[in-house]
Amino acid sequence: MRNHLFTALTLLMFSLAAATTVTVQPGDTLTRLAVRHGTTTQALLRANPGVNPNRLRVGTALSLPAAPTRTWTVRRGDTLSMIAQRHGITLGVLLGVNRGLNPRLPLQVGQRLTLPAPALARASTTAVVRAASIRVNAALPVQGRVTTPYQAAHPGLDLAVPAGTPIRAALPGTVVESRFDSRSGWGWTVVLDHGGGVRTRYSHNSANLVRVGARVRAGDVIARVGSTGKSTGAHVDYRLYREGQAVNPSGVQ
Known part of the structure; x- marks a missing residue:
């Protein structure tokens, strides 16, 4: 099952290249972009003054904020799933703040991983149902x-x-x-x-x-x-x- 999960997560990496900007695609929202790229909506808004979060235009290039600085040193027996669970975040968020990380490769003892800022970690565990919208912590089932x-x-x-x-x-x-x-x-x-x-x-x-x-x-x-x-x-x-x-x-x- 873990190998299958790593294969699925590889799809997520398609949109997590180590770039400083991201282009708005059809269906994107500011929250979805924040989760996908391991940041927060507030940080995206600060990095893109003047952007209307309710009227994102397809093709717009948004600047990505600087990556958080908290780190985790991989211990013997650690997996991506275990690290994400330990810090109360999703695998998608963990990969989002480690854009060069290949989920297909095993972790090495002593390897240092970036962790999301506390605000993002708290947001990633939220699952609030509303009448007109739903806040979730996962990306789409495929990146297509x-x-x-x-x-x-x-x-x-x-x-x-x-x-x-x-x-x-x-x-x-x-x-x-x-x-x-x-x-x-x-x-x-x-x-x-x-x-x-x-x-x-x-x-x-x-x-x-x-x-x-x-x-x-x-x-x-x-x-x-x-x-x-x-x-x-x-x-x-x-x-x-x-x-x-x-x-x-x-x-x-």
Whole structure:
């Protein structure tokens, strides 16, 4: 399972290059960018005076604030998951503040890792459900191109990536569906229940890797990208629900 998780997290590294700027992509919000790049919304706003957090324009280049300075020295037996859990953060945040870290490679005793500032560590554990938006601590299930945005006729996101790409859980939860859904045209589909009336759906998979009843953590690999069901190419149809009502995953804040 750990190897699969490292493979999934490798996708996250695509957007974590050691650059000083980041370009706003379709579906990005300031909070999502902050989590993805291991910083806070407040720090991003300070680094980009004049930016309206409610009206981010696709293609806008945002300056990334300086990385935090807290560090952790790797001990014998340490893993990325253990270090993240020990410091109350997510794996995504840990990778975000260590942009040159390759999750495929084993950690070395004595290796020094950067830790997020305390404000970010506190924010990364927050999971607040609101009527119109949901604050989560995970990135998208894959880092792909948005081919179909959230809209009334399609209340989810289509994320195009190569077939076979690992799909990871957006939040910790329980598998409540893992089946081939031919009736709705979703093909191989996984549905996770995260509690508090929140569920996520991952569809058109080439293979489901979890069974009903299994508990998963945020970032665990649950399926692989495919084009099953009513689909014209390899992608994930990712949907988020609150109390049975679809919520725009791009508006997660």
